[in-house]
Amino acid sequence: MKINIIGAGISGLTAGIYLQRSGFDTEIFEKHSIPGGLCTSWKKGEYIFDSCAHWILGSDKGSSFYKIWNELLDMENIEFYNHDIRVEVGVKDNINKYGSKIFKLYTNLTRLEKYMIDLAPEDTRAIRQFIKPMRIMQKFDLPPIMDDIRFFPSVLRGIKMMRYLEFVYWFMKLKNKTNYTYAKRFKNAFLRESFELLYDGDEVNMMVLTLPLSVFDKKSAGYPIGGSMAYAKKIEETYTAAGGNVHYNTPVKKILTEDGVATGLLVRNQVTHLSDITVSAADWNFTVFNALDGQFVNKEMMDLRNLKLNEVFFSVMQFSFGIDKDLSEYPHFFRFPLDNELVSPDGTVYNRFEIHIYNYDPTVAPKGKTSVTVSFYTKKADFWIDIRKNNRPGYRAAKDELTQQIIGILDQKLGGIKDLIEEIDVATPATFLRYTNNWKGSTQGWLNGKNILEKSPVGFHLPGLKNFYYSSHWNQPGGGLPIAIKTGRDVAKEICKAHKVKFLSV
Numbered sequence: 254m255k256i257n258i259i260g261a262g263i264s265g266l267t268a269g270i271y272l273q274r275s276g277f278d279t280e281i282f283e284k285h286s287i288p289g290g291l292c293t294s295w296k297k298g299e300y301i302f303d304s305c306a307h308w309i310l311g312s313d314k315g316s317s318f319y320k321i322w323n324e325l326l327d328m329e330n331i332e333f334y335n336h337d338i339r340v341e342v343g344v345k346d347n348i349n350k351y352g353s354k355i356f357k358l359y360t361n362l363t364r365l366e367k368y369m370i371d372l373a374p375e376d377t378r379a380i381r382q383f384i385k386p387m388r389i390m391q392k393f394d395l396p397p398i399m400d401d402i403r404f405f406p407s408v409l410r411g412i413k414m415m416r417y418l419e420f421v422y423w424f425m426k427l428k429n430k431t432n433y434t435y436a437k438r439f440k441n442a443f444l445r446e447s448f449e450l451l452y453d454g455d456e457v458n459m460m461v462l463t464l465p466l467s468v469f470d471k472k473s474a475g476y477p478i479g480g481s482m483a484y485a486k487k488i489e490e491t492y493t494a495a496g497g498n499v500h501y502n503t504p505v506k507k508i509l510t511e512d513g514v515a516t517g518l519l520v521r522n523q524v525t526h527l528s529d530i531t532v533s534a535a536d537w538n539f540t541v542f543n544a545l546d547g548q549f550v551n552k553e554m555m556d557l558r559n560l561k562l563n564e565v566f567f568s569v570m571q572f573s574f575g576i577d578k579d580l581s582e583y584p585h586f587f588r589f590p591l592d593n594e595l596v597s598p599d600g601t602v603y604n605r606f607e608i609h610i611y612n613y614d615p616t617v618a619p620k621g622k623t624s625v626t627v628s629f630y631t632k633k634a635d636f637w638i639d640i641r642k643n644n645r646p647g648y649r650a651a652k653d654e655l656t657q658q659i660i661g662i663l664d665q666k667l668g669g670i671k672d673l674i675e676e677i678d679v680a681t682p683a684t685f686l687r688y689t690n691n692w693k694g695s696t697q698g699w700l701n702g703k704n705i706l707e708k709s710p711v712g713f714h715l716p717g718l719k720n721f722y723y724s725s726h727w728n729q730p731g732g733g734l735p736i737a738i739k740t741g742r743d744v745a746k747e748i749c750k751a752h753k754v755k756f757l758s759v
């Protein structure tokens with residue numbers, strides 16, 4: 254049975270691997286010349302710049318996600334780097350008892366708790382209450398919870414969730430709290446300000462802070478040495494070794510249908526590829542409204558498209574620099590308040606500046622040199638997409654203007670590196686759109702709202718369309734690599750079930 258898959262991102266490759274193993278004949282059609290989609294890094298001169306795998310959920314042997322990853326690539330052969338400190342946050346108005354303006358978000362919960370209590374003994378109770386839910390979350394494995402949310406109707410889901418009573422109890426306690434509201438629990442002014450500054454501007458739901466911290470502590474969210482592209486390529490190798498075939502530089506224009514049945518793909522140069530089943534692992538908006546011309550939608554999907562149900566996850570402006578200097582004495586990731594606000598050409602005002610120094614991965618720069626990235630999230634992706642399309646010189650000028658300001662700040666922070674910059678690369682939302690087709694340059698699909706355990710509005714099927722499946726990070730608000738592999742695997746399972754074929758995971 255022939256299956257066409259759109260997209261060699263992580264979700265498309267994952268679906269392809271399981272379907273090949275289970276005996277289907279699959280082909281992947283990818284618009285780019287390389288695999289990985291958003292899970293990517295690129296080489297410029299002697300440097301590699303990365304934009305994805307800061308943390309890969311499931312990098313420890315104990316978790317269910319590890320087992321899934323291990324079906325996709327040989328995890329024993331990947332060296333994961335686990336940071337001791339997630340981020341160092343510079344505060345503006347307060348100093349701690351040691352005269353420092355820096356708060357360290359340790360990844361080890363025992364150490365974090367001790368550090369915070371040392372800084373603010375008067376807040377011991379509030380600090381213990383902050384740490385406690387993370388210890389409880391650690392006991393639960395996310396994939397089974399995700400299955401129960403996705404596959405059970407609401408009443409049954411309620412009953413199923415009883416198994417996770419302890420998790421749900423703490424989830425309910427935290428679900429309406431943000432780092433801003435939580436900060437108010439602390440009497441200590443330094444701690445309060447540090448908490449407010451934990452993210453680069455917006456208030457974030459406490460689950461967004463506590464869930465990752467609970468896995469960092471278990472060393473279950475490491476960075477793969479070699480970076481995102483090397484990681485994605487290993488998954489692509491598994492797919493081709495299983496007999497799959499990727500057509501690169503082959504953008505899909507349309508999904509062909511006949512009487513409500515998906516029959517194949519129309520790709521560039523008006524070439525058609527017929528199949529029994531079609532899987533789209535490409536952008537949701539493109540799939541539904543471009544490739545299928547909006548023929549298979551319901552009200553919920555129109556509401557999604559009109560942004561009435563969910564917000565699209567922020568896009569990012571990523572400035573990457575190859576610097577001829579050893580920056581190993583600097584923290585790998587730090588954020589500090591700016592003396593003067595930075596106004597982006599898209600109108601976003603930034604008061605904080607975030608530097609990511611890849612001094613822990615020897616493969617991304619020659620010895621004695623360092624790859625550095627500065628990222629700003631933006632909700633104004635359309636500005637960058639429109640200006641690139643309609644005014645290319647204006648686009649370049651807007652990028653250059655911001656780049657020069659950033660170099661000035663980096664120069665101060667990293668001790669005079671201005672003349673040591675050997676490579677510069679700037680990626681805007683237009684870049685992410687151009688290379689991966691993600692709607693509005695989204696980096697993780699839909700933004701997760703307050704209730705991150707809510708059932709996703711984007712399912713594996715489209716109303717009225719047979720022999721078609723959809724799988725990608727757009728399937729679950731919050732997105733990310735774990736969602737991409739989980740949905741790719743689940744879609745393959747569903748196809749096996751529908752066609753009474755045994756699902757073979759290895």
Ligand SMILES: Cc1cc2nc3c(=O)[nH]c(=O)nc-3n(C[C@H](O)[C@H](O)[C@H](O)COP(=O)(O)OP(=O)(O)OC[C@H]3O[C@@H](n4cnc5c(N)ncnc54)[C@H](O)[C@@H]3O)c2cc1C
Pocket residue numbers: 259260261262263264265282283284285288289290291292304305306307308309310503504505506534535536539569688689690691695696697698724725726727732733734735737
């Ligand atoms: C800056 C940044 C940092 C991130 N950090 C992390 C992190 O630390 N941890 C984490 O888990 N996740 C992270 N993510 C998110 C993660 O990269 C994505 O959620 C994940 O890679 C999405 O995979 P996907 O396969 O669902 O979609 P995509 O990666 O978007 O793959 C879709 C594929 O389809 C192809 N395609 C689209 N349209 C067509 C077409 N018409 N024809 C043919 N092919 C097409 C695209 O080219 C692409 O290859 C980050 C993302 C970014 C951008």
